[in-house]
Amino acid sequence: MSRRRKFVLIAFGIMLGFVLLDASGIFDDSLYYEIPHGNHAHYVPKDCGGDIDLKRYPTALPPPGQRIDCFGQYVAE
Secondary structure, three states: OOHHHHHHHHHHHHHHHHHHHHHOOOOOOOOEEEEEEOOEEEEEEOOOOOOOOHHHOOOOOOOOOEEEOOOOOEEEO
C-alpha cells in the first residue's frame, strides 16, 4: 500500500471518528434536549428522567436567570 493511500485512509478514519462522536452528543454542552413535535419543538432538561407528557414542557428556552425544571416549569436558578 502506498504512503498516499495510507494517509488518506488514516485521515478518513479520524474524520469518521469525529463524526461519530459528534453524532453521539459528546460535544453538545447544552442543558436541554430539543425535541421536534409537529411544527414546533419542546425543550426538555437533560438531567431529568421520567414519564412526564411532552406537552408539559415549554416550546421556548427559558429567559436569562431561569431554567426549566423536571416538571416543565420555569424556575429561578
